[in-house]
Amino acid sequence: MAAIEIDHVTKIYRRHGHSRRYATLKSALLTGSLAKDLRPEESFLALNDMSATIRKGVTYGVIGRNGSGKSTLLKLVAGITKPTTGTVRVNGRVSALIELGAGFHPEISGRENVFINGVMLGLSRREITKRFDEIVEFAEMEDFIDAPVKTYSSGMYMRLGFAVAINVDPDVLLVDEVLAVGDEGFSLKCLDKFSEFKRRGKTILLVTHGLSMVERFCDEALWIDAGKKRLVGDPKRVVQMYLSDVELAEDLLLAAQDAKAQQTPVSPAPEVVAVEPVEAAREPDIVQEPEPESEPEPEATSNAESEDDDAQPDDMFVAKEGRWGSGGVRIDQVTLEGDHGPAHVFHTGERLTIRMQVHAPIEVDDFAFGISIFSNDGVCCYGTNTHIEEMKSKSLQGDASVSFVIDQLDLVGGTYKLDVAAHKRDGFSYDYHRLLYTFRVKSRTKDVGIYRPRHEWNFSDNVEFKPDTGGSSDLALDDQAPAADSDSDASASATVAEPAEPTE
Amino acid sequence: MLSNLRQLFRYRALVQTLVVRELKARYRGSVLGYFWSFVNPLLLLLVFSFVFTEIMPRGDDVNVEPYAVFMFCGLLPWTWFSSSLMDAANALIVNGNLIKKVMFPAEILPVVSVISNMVHFLFGMPILIGFLIYNSVELHPSELVWFPVVVAVQFILTLGLAMVLSALTVHFRDIKDLLSNLLTLWMFASPIIYPMSFLSARAKGFMDLNPFAHLAISYQEIFFYPGPFGHWKWLLALAFAGSALFLVGYWLFDRLRDSFAEEV
Numbered sequence: 001m002a003a004i005e006i007d008h009v010t011k012i013y014r015r016h017g018h019s020r021r022y023a024t025l026k027s028a029l030l031t032g033s034l035a036k037d038l039r040p041e042e043s044f045l046a047l048n049d050m051s052a053t054i055r056k057g058v059t060y061g062v063i064g065r066n067g068s069g070k071s072t073l074l075k076l077v078a079g080i081t082k083p084t085t086g087t088v089r090v091n092g093r094v095s096a097l098i099e100l101g102a103g104f105h106p107e108i109s110g111r112e113n114v115f116i117n118g119v120m121l122g123l124s125r126r127e128i129t130k131r132f133d134e135i136v137e138f139a140e141m142e143d144f145i146d147a148p149v150k151t152y153s154s155g156m157y158m159r160l161g162f163a164v165a166i167n168v169d170p171d172v173l174l175v176d177e178v179l180a181v182g183d184e185g186f187s188l189k190c191l192d193k194f195s196e197f198k199r200r201g202k203t204i205l206l207v208t209h210g211l212s213m214v215e216r217f218c219d220e221a222l223w224i225d226a227g228k229k230r231l232v233g234d235p236k237r238v239v240q241m242y243l244s245d246v247e248l249a250e251d252l253l254l255a256a257q258d259a260k261a262q263q264t265p266v267s268p269a270p271e272v273v274a275v276e277p278v279e280a281a282r283e284p285d286i287v288q289e290p291e292p293e294s295e296p297e298p299e300a301t302s303n304a305e306s307e308d309d310d311a312q313p314d315d316m317f318v319a320k321e322g323r324w325g326s327g328g329v330r331i332d333q334v335t336l337e338g339d340h341g342p343a344h345v346f347h348t349g350e351r352l353t354i355r356m357q358v359h360a361p362i363e364v365d366d367f368a369f370g371i372s373i374f375s376n377d378g379v380c381c382y383g384t385n386t387h388i389e390e391m392k393s394k395s396l397q398g399d400a401s402v403s404f405v406i407d408q409l410d411l412v413g414g415t416y417k418l419d420v421a422a423h424k425r426d427g428f429s430y431d432y433h434r435l436l437y438t439f440r441v442k443s444r445t446k447d448v449g450i451y452r453p454r455h456e457w458n459f460s461d462n463v464e465f466k467p468d469t470g471g472s473s474d475l476a477l478d479d480q481a482p483a484a485d486s487d488s489d490a491s492a493s494a495t496v497a498e499p500a501e502p503t504e
Numbered sequence: 505m506l507s508n509l510r511q512l513f514r515y516r517a518l519v520q521t522l523v524v525r526e527l528k529a530r531y532r533g534s535v536l537g538y539f540w541s542f543v544n545p546l547l548l549l550l551v552f553s554f555v556f557t558e559i560m561p562r563g564d565d566v567n568v569e570p571y572a573v574f575m576f577c578g579l580l581p582w583t584w585f586s587s588s589l590m591d592a593a594n595a596l597i598v599n600g601n602l603i604k605k606v607m608f609p610a611e612i613l614p615v616v617s618v619i620s621n622m623v624h625f626l627f628g629m630p631i632l633i634g635f636l637i638y639n640s641v642e643l644h645p646s647e648l649v650w651f652p653v654v655v656a657v658q659f660i661l662t663l664g665l666a667m668v669l670s671a672l673t674v675h676f677r678d679i680k681d682l683l684s685n686l687l688t689l690w691m692f693a694s695p696i697i698y699p700m701s702f703l704s705a706r707a708k709g710f711m712d713l714n715p716f717a718h719l720a721i722s723y724q725e726i727f728f729y730p731g732p733f734g735h736w737k738w739l740l741a742l743a744f745a746g747s748a749l750f751l752v753g754y755w756l757f758d759r760l761r762d763s764f765a766e767e768v
Contacts, residue, residue, distance in 0.1 A: 014763065080606065081765055099605030107529040119521040120606060148532070 009086035061218035092171025101161025106150035139163035254344035413443035578696030584625035591617035592666035661746035667753030
């Protein structure tokens with residue numbers, strides 16, 4: 001039996017009098033626009049032909065981006081707004097945890113407000129009297145229940161509102177992002193209450209951005225995008241599809257940023273690239289004295305760079321993004337690739353390939369390629385170049401391709417920036433791209449730091465853990481899930497699973 | 505429309521609760537509490553008595569003694585009327601969170617404004633009764649039975665206006681400001697602090713167009729003027745007009761209902 005039936009529902013919000021925030025009666029009368037001002041002028045399609053059936057006893061999660069229509073859906077089910085077309089049918093009493101403590105009056109006591117709020121939510125006075133103690137106890141408000149509500153802290157206010165709403169004993173409970181109520185203990189109590197609801201076969205409609213909540217609690221999930229149904233079904237699958245879609249959007253955003261960064265002009269003087277590159281390279285005064293071999297490449301390059309531009313700080317760690325160099329070798333294009341072609345979002349442990357298209361107008365024999373990865377707060381995570389890895393350059397001319405393959409990206413989640421460079425062995429820059437490329441690493445584990453060594457935990461027999469319920473205690477499972485689900489490629493999940501393998 | 509009215513009836517428990525909330529909140533947080541119901545009219549009596557005896561004394565031909573009884577006959581209903589309209593004009597905006605976040609028939613809010621001010625009006629009646637006893641005014645049961653009728657007519661009329669105002673204020677925020685000035689004008693244009701006999705014949709003709717004048721006169725006929733209740737024809741007409749206004753007001757409210765949650 002369906003608890004909630006949403007049948008081809010479309011909701012159009014209308015905006016009145018858009019040109020002024022508030023129309024005034026005076027102007028309406030003066031300009032004779034009274035009737036016009038009351039007519040809607042703009043419309044916004046919040047839900048577009050949405051259909052869904054929520055069976056009785058099911059915990060149903062609704063996810064989607066901001067503004068996708070989640071809350072509108074909830075309001076329609078709650079009966080707060082009516083659909084423009086289509087019908088919403090709800091069987092049984094509905095309680096909406098949307099606005100907690102709505103209708104609390106600040107001047108009067110918590111006790112009286114409980115009654116008012118309860119009546120507002122559809123309880124009779126007798127029912128409230130019966131449940132009053134339970135409500136107060138749940139809200140942990142025994143000491144303050146007779147004080148006026150205006151003296152309550154916001155936490156107390158929300159707790160009391162929550163306690164009333166949850167004690168309405170609804171058949172259908174609507175929840176909209178209200179679990180951030182009170183302290184840790186209270187949140188747990190709320191979760192317990194939800195579980196109890198579930199056990200008793202009540203229907204819960206949950207709108208949230210807390211995806212782990214959806215995975216853990218819901219029997220079914222609905223993903224709404226721009227007012228339309230995108231996917232409905234098993235919560236884990238829906239969440240994964242949603243996450244990969246979010247990543248795609250992030251990817252596009254980062255790609256757009258990179259595209260902008262690529263257009264950054266070559267810094268010393270654009271004409272340096274234009275003039276005969278070799279000549280420019282032969283300029284004696286900008287040739288840096290040879291660096292010791294052990295010197296990491298990026299630093300060397302930045303020193304060379306500081307020669308011809310004193311304003312540039314010596315410290316590479318505070319360096320700003322930019323591009324400079326003589327142009328003896330040009331890096332025309334840099335692409336980041338995952339297992340499925342160009343990408344900007346990667347999962348911890350995935351393969352990352354940095355591919356450079358380079359061009360040397362005239363043959364050069366002294367060259368090196370380098371890369372370094374910076375965390376978002378400017379810490380150099382890793383830097384290397386072909387020279388310090390003791391590759392002796394021999395010849396480069398015309399178009400060429402250079403790839404740097406990181407087999408397993410063992411970085412914790414976060415945003416990272418990339419330097420790429422082509423330079424002489426002594427560090428003199430042909431083409432240096434400083435922090436021009438951005439990629440993001442996703443990890444379902446909330447581990448901290450920069451580097452994520454492959455690891456496993458071993459315990460003696462008397463250390464026991466509960467079976468995995470989606471919590472964050474199990475690194476391997478947590479990490480494996482996204483890749484395995486979002487990528488059909490088996491090798492991807494295998495790569496991710498590896499960190500958990502024994503490494504001794 | 506009919507189903508709307510039925511729904512309104514179904515929500516009577518909520519209306520009752522909200523009225524109680526309004527009244528409690530009004531008296532809470534003030535030292536005198538309930539006694540403000542008396543103190544306010546008494547202070548007004550003091551003001552108007554002073555004006556009419558010291559600043560601009562009435563002529564001898566206009567006899568309004570006892571003045572306190574006369575004035576309260578008009579002033580108490582006027583307070584009910586004007587406060588209801590002011591509250592109703594604000595009601596939807598002040599309670600925006602209810603409209604937006606809770607399943608809640610919005611028309612309850614203007615209804616609550618009118619009813620809670622009516623209760624307040626009834627709470628104020630003892631002061632009138634006190635002055636009636638003090639001046640040992642004789643009352644006739646045949647006149648007193650008209651009192652609930654007059655209250656009912658005033659109720660429906662006020663409610664109709666309240667519906668219109670509350671709905672329109674959501675769209676036109678300046679109604680609040682216009683309204684307070686308009687109500688001041690309206691008060692002085694009604695026979696509340698002066699009797700009808702104070703006016704010229706032409707002014708009386710205008711006064712017939714003022715619905716509140718008929719209400720004030722009705723109250724005065726019951727409590728102040730001797731003789732049988734003679735204003736019932738006007739009262740009957742006003743009852744019809746008030747009902748019509750209520751229906752029109754409710755219709756307008758219903759038409760604009762969907763815009764409330766978005767505009768508030």
